[in-house]
Amino acid sequence: xDHETQGDTFTNDASLKxxxxxxxxxxxxxxxxxxxxxxxxxVELEDYLDLSVAFNLTINTIDSESGLTESQSETLxxxxxxxxxxxxxxxxxxxxxxxxxxxxxxxxxxxxGGFRLIHTKGSTGVTxxxxxxEGNPKQYVNVVEKGELNFLFE
Numbered sequence: 001x002d003h004e005t006q007g008d009t010f011t012n013d014a015s016l017k018x019x020x021x022x023x024x025x026x027x028x029x030x031x032x033x034x035x036x037x038x039x040x041x042x043v044e045l046e047d048y049l050d051l052s053v054a055f056n057l058t059i060n061t062i063d064s065e066s067g068l069t070e071s072q073s074e075t076l077x078x079x080x081x082x083x084x085x086x087x088x089x090x091x092x093x094x095x096x097x098x099x100x101x102x103x104x105x106x107x108x109x110x111x112x113g114g115f116r117l118i119h120t121k122g123s124t125g126v127t128x129x130x131x132x133x134e135g136n137p138k139q140y141v142n143v144v145e146k147g148e149l150n151f152l153f154e
């Protein structure tokens with residue numbers, strides 16, 4: 001075998017080993033994700049929301065001409081229609097939350113103090129993040145019906 005063929009064989013072996021290692025890492029990450037997401041919790045959102053304070057709603061869109069993100073913000077005043085619907089949604093969605101170590105992005109953000117809700121229009125996922133009663137940061141994800149949070153866009 002000449003040196004060129006040996007080099008190709010070495011390169012192919014190294015590439016094969018790297019692909020196998022990447023598969024193992026991917027499989028391990030998938031298993032960890034399943035382990036973390038398989039434990040669901042009930043979350044009393046009212047424990048982390050101040051019902052006497054307004055929410056900030058930010059909706060991000062992509063400008064079709066420039067491709068840049070544009071943000072529109074509005075305040076959801078206490079007892080306004082969107083505020084009331086959000087509180088009702090929180091009361092009806094206490095079950096099925098799974099802890100999530102991942103960072104989530106969306107195009108809808110609701111915030112109040114240290115509480116955040118993140119959602120992408122047209123998706124079935126929602127993320128909440130807050131500090132628990134001991135001050136520890138928590139982040140949970142849940143599945144919602146497609147369009148369930150569309151009232152935020154109205």
